Amino acid sequence: MNRPPSMIRRIIGYVFAVVFIIAGWWITALLVNSPALPTPAATVGVLAQNAPTLVPYFWTSAYRVIVSLVIGTALAVPIAHVFARSRTLDALFAPVLYLLYPIPKVVLLPILLVLLGLADAPKIALISLTVFFQVLVAVRDSVKIVPESAVLSIRSLGGSRWDEYRHVVIPATMPAVFTSLRIGVGTAIAVLFIAEAMAGSTGLGYFIMQSWSMVNYPRMFAGIIALALLGVVLYAIFDIIERRLTRWRS
Numbered sequence: 527m528n529r530p531p532s533m534i535r536r537i538i539g540y541v542f543a544v545v546f547i548i549a550g551w552w553i554t555a556l557l558v559n560s561p562a563l564p565t566p567a568a569t570v571g572v573l574a575q576n577a578p579t580l581v582p583y584f585w586t587s588a589y590r591v592i593v594s595l596v597i598g599t600a601l602a603v604p605i606a607h608v609f610a611r612s613r614t615l616d617a618l619f620a621p622v623l624y625l626l627y628p629i630p631k632v633v634l635l636p637i638l639l640v641l642l643g644l645a646d647a648p649k650i651a652l653i654s655l656t657v658f659f660q661v662l663v664a665v666r667d668s669v670k671i672v673p674e675s676a677v678l679s680i681r682s683l684g685g686s687r688w689d690e691y692r693h694v695v696i697p698a699t700m701p702a703v704f705t706s707l708r709i710g711v712g713t714a715i716a717v718l719f720i721a722e723a724m725a726g727s728t729g730l731g732y733f734i735m736q737s738w739s740m741v742n743y744p745r746m747f748a749g750i751i752a753l754a755l756l757g758v759v760l761y762a763i764f765d766i767i768e769r770r771l772t773r774w775r776s
Contacts, residue, residue, distance in 0.1 A: 584755075
């Protein structure tokens with residue numbers, strides 16, 4: 527018996543996941559029996575009703591997250607390669623990385639708000655900083671474990687330094703980049719929510735907290751669904767791009 531194509535299996539998996547989550551949510555809502563946890567049916571109705579209002583909030587949050595992911599990754603990847611391929615630089619800056627990485631970057635939000643104002647800039651800077659360290663650590667460690675024999679094989683064929691990176695180092699570290707990005711999406715969404723909830727009047731984080739202050743829990747959960755949808759879409763996009771760029775893994 528032939529297996530269904532991978533795309534069909536993936537769709538079936540997502541359908542099962544949605545049904546499983548909704549069933550768990552519905553059962554929990556019935557057991558808790560509190561206005562603070564509305565049923566999926568009540569939330570979906572409010573979501574459809576507030577869709578025109580939610581769309582601008584959704585795109586504002588999406589813009590902030592996407593720009594931050596691009597900035598953080600674009601800065602982290604080349605720096606990670608330089609550090610990992612230079613023992614001197616790695617020895618100098620590894621302690622700096624170890625000291626700065628564990629610090630929750632969200633504590634810098636008040637400082638960024640003072641320096642950059644209340645618009646997009648402080649939120650993008652905060653998320654970019656968070657993503658930067660996550661990608662930097664993952665890619666640096668990935669570059670350091672690239673087999674030296676693979677690099678020497680390129681040199682023995684007369685390859686240049688660029689050839690080493692193009693044919694060995696970059697392909698070998700590409701999975702680490704996308705793994706860190708998928709992890710970074712979840713972190714970026716969480717940081718985005720905190721930043722939008724604390725400062726500003728736009729974005730899904732603000733929409734959720736505004737609904738909470740109005741004691742409109744179905745509306746609040748509609749915003750939560752929209753925020754979760756943003757994370758799922760970005761995660762799926764990175765998954766698709768990774769499969770296209772790392773076909774050699776299969």
